[in-house]
Amino acid sequence: MAQHPAHSQNHRHPDEPRPEEIQRVLKGADYPMGKEKLLMLARSNGADGEVMAVLNRMNDRNFDSADAVLREATRVE
Template identity: 90%
Template sequence: MAQHPAHSQNHRHPDEPRTEEIERVLKGANYPMGKEKLLTLAKSNGADGEVMAVLNKMTDRNFDSADAVLREAMRVE
């Protein structure tokens, strides 16, 4: 069965926030950082509803780098 285009490796669904947008709203993060602090930072950096929704879906744990946050964000999208 063919994979849905939005789930293919090089395509994202139009409603999914871009990786660059997630990186932008996490600028200034001091890792390791827990989910709640990431949410607070993202909100203060002007994250839109899509980004906040993705971050809210992430596992509640400490993240040791921006890459760890991005991996988790892409997993939950």
């Protein structure tokens, strides 16, 4: 069965934030960092509602790098 275009790796839904947006709002993160601290950092770095919604949907765990956050964020988008 074919994957929905919005869920393939090469396509994203127009309302989903780009990885660059997520990386921008996580600038200054001191890894490892838990989800709640990531949310506070993103908020203080000016994250918009779409980015905050994606971060809120991520599993509550410690992330050891920006790449780990991005991998989790793309799963929940």
